[in-house]
Amino acid sequence: MIVDTARIERLLKEAVVTEEGVAEILQRASEGRGLVLEDAAALISIEDPRLRKMLCKTAGEVKEKLFGKRVVLFAPLYLSNYCTNGCLYCGFRSSNRTVSRKALTPEEVVAEARTLVAMGFKRVLLVTGEDPRWDLGYIIDCVQAVYRNTGMRIVHVNAPPMDVPSLKKLKAAGVGVFQVFQETYHRPTYGRVHPSGKKKDYDFRIEVMDRAMEAGFGDVGIGSLLGLYDFRFDSLATLAHSFHLYEKFGAQAHTVSIPRLRPAAHFAMNDVPYPVSDEDFKKIVAVYRLTVPTAGVVVSTRESAGLRNSLIRSGATQLSAASRTSPGGYSKDGTDTLEQFSTNDHRTLVEVMKSIVDEGGLPSLCTTCYRVGRTGREFTEKTKAGEMEKFCQANAILTLKEYLADCPVNGTKESMEKALSKAIGEIKDPAIKKALAEKLKALDAGERDLYF
Numbered sequence: 001m002i003v004d005t006a007r008i009e010r011l012l013k014e015a016v017v018t019e020e021g022v023a024e025i026l027q028r029a030s031e032g033r034g035l036v037l038e039d040a041a042a043l044i045s046i047e048d049p050r051l052r053k054m055l056c057k058t059a060g061e062v063k064e065k066l067f068g069k070r071v072v073l074f075a076p077l078y079l080s081n082y083c084t085n086g087c088l089y090c091g092f093r094s095s096n097r098t099v100s101r102k103a104l105t106p107e108e109v110v111a112e113a114r115t116l117v118a119m120g121f122k123r124v125l126l127v128t129g130e131d132p133r134w135d136l137g138y139i140i141d142c143v144q145a146v147y148r149n150t151g152m153r154i155v156h157v158n159a160p161p162m163d164v165p166s167l168k169k170l171k172a173a174g175v176g177v178f179q180v181f182q183e184t185y186h187r188p189t190y191g192r193v194h195p196s197g198k199k200k201d202y203d204f205r206i207e208v209m210d211r212a213m214e215a216g217f218g219d220v221g222i223g224s225l226l227g228l229y230d231f232r233f234d235s236l237a238t239l240a241h242s243f244h245l246y247e248k249f250g251a252q253a254h255t256v257s258i259p260r261l262r263p264a265a266h267f268a269m270n271d272v273p274y275p276v277s278d279e280d281f282k283k284i285v286a287v288y289r290l291t292v293p294t295a296g297v298v299v300s301t302r303e304s305a306g307l308r309n310s311l312i313r314s315g316a317t318q319l320s321a322a323s324r325t326s327p328g329g330y331s332k333d334g335t336d337t338l339e340q341f342s343t344n345d346h347r348t349l350v351e352v353m354k355s356i357v358d359e360g361g362l363p364s365l366c367t368t369c370y371r372v373g374r375t376g377r378e379f380t381e382k383t384k385a386g387e388m389e390k391f392c393q394a395n396a397i398l399t400l401k402e403y404l405a406d407c408p409v410n411g412t413k414e415s416m417e418k419a420l421s422k423a424i425g426e427i428k429d430p431a432i433k434k435a436l437a438e439k440l441k442a443l444d445a446g447e448r449d450l451y452f
Helices: 007-013 019-031 037-044 048-066 105-118 136-149 162-172 187-193 204-205 208-214 230-247 278-291 305-313 350-356 367-373 377-382 390-407 413-425 430-444
Strands: 072-078 123-128 155-157 176-178 220-223 255-257 298-300 318-320 362-364
Touching: 007 037, 007 136, 007 230, 019 037, 019 048, 019 278, 037 230, 037 278, 037 413, 048 204, 048 278, 048 305, 072 136, 072 350, 072 390, 105 123, 105 136, 105 187, 123 136, 123 176, 136 155, 136 162, 162 176, 162 208, 204 208, 208 220, 208 230, 220 230, 230 377, 278 298, 278 305, 298 305, 305 350, 318 430, 350 362, 350 413, 362 390, 367 390, 390 413, 390 430
Parallel strands: 072 123, 072 318, 072 362, 123 155, 155 176, 176 220, 220 255, 255 298, 298 318
Antiparallel strands: none
C-alpha cells in the first residue's frame, strides 16, 4: 500500500501538540535528516502562532543548511489544452466546450521555448492534458525539438500517467523530472472531483511514480492540489508517498509541489471545498521542508509575490516565474486560449530575481544535477549528508553571472552584482572557491554553461 489512509487519519486524530513536544521535534529536524510521519502529524496540527513561527524559522534554517541561499527558477510551457478528463477543478476539462482549444506543433513549442530562453530561463516544464491525439510520440517530438533548436538545458515533463515502456522512451528522450500530481489522496474525494476520463483511475495514477522510477527516472515530482480536501490529510499523504518511494527505490520525491486550488474559466465547483489560509500554507511548506528535507518544495505563480517571498523563508526552494498557463501563452497567438488556472504573480523573471536578492537570497538558473547524473538515490543521500550546499551555491553564482552578462536586467544590475559578490565571499570550501574563480574568469572570456 503506497498510502495507508487509516494510519494517516489515526495519526491526525491522535496528534498531540505541546510546546515541549514541538521544541523536541524541531530540535531533531534542525539536523536536516528528516522526520517520521508521526512528527509531521504533530507539526501540521500546530495552531499556536508562536509555535508556527518556530516551525517556519527552523524550516528556513534547514533549507539554507542543505541548499544555501539559492532559489531555483523555471517556467512552465503548456503544449496542449485538449483533455478527455472531466476534472471539476480544471479549466481544461472535457465538458468545458465554450472555449478555444489548441495543441502547439513542435515548431510552435520551439518558438515558445526560444522566448523563454531569451528571458534567461535554462529549464522548462512541459505540461499537457490527456488526449490520445497528443500522445507519447507528440510529447517526445516536442522534447527533442526543444533540445535541438533552443538553448534550453533541461526539459522536465508534467504529463498523464504512462506504462513502464512509455516512460522508458520518455526518459531516453532526455527528460529530467517526470511529474504527476495525485491531486488528492483521499479516495472518496478523488472519485467525486474526477467523474470521467482515464484520470478516474486512482490506483493507476498513484502507482505511476513507481513505474517512472522502474523506468529509470531517478527524479520524480509529486504533489496535492490543496483545497480539494483537508490539507492536513493530503499533506501527510504526500509525505507518505515520498516515504514509500524512499523505502522502495532509495530516493525521496525530488520535488513536492504545493499548488493551491484557484478558480479557472467556467469553474465547475461552487467554491473551494477546503480553503487553505496563507498561514496554513506557510505551515505546509515548513512541514514538507523538515520532513523530507532533500526535496525541492515548488511554489507556482498561483500565489502572490508577497506570499511567495514568505514561503521561501518557510523553506520553499523552487519558484516558477513569468508563467503563462495556456498553450502559446508566451506569444500573442496564445492570448485568446483557455488558461488552466488564473495566476496571481505576474512579475517578469528579472523582477522575481530582484525580489529574491532583496530578501537576501540567491536566484539560481542551475540545471546541473540532471545533466551529470546527480539524481535519485545519490542526490537524496548527498543532500542528507550536507554535501549539496556547496554545489548549489557555486552553481547559482555561475548561472547568475551568466544571466547578468547575457540578459537585460532593467536597472537591477547593481543589486544583483552585490548579491553575486556576497555569495562568492560566502563560499567556504577552498577547492570550490579556487575552481569557481577560474570558471568566473572563463565566463568573462565568453565561455558559457559552466558548472560543478
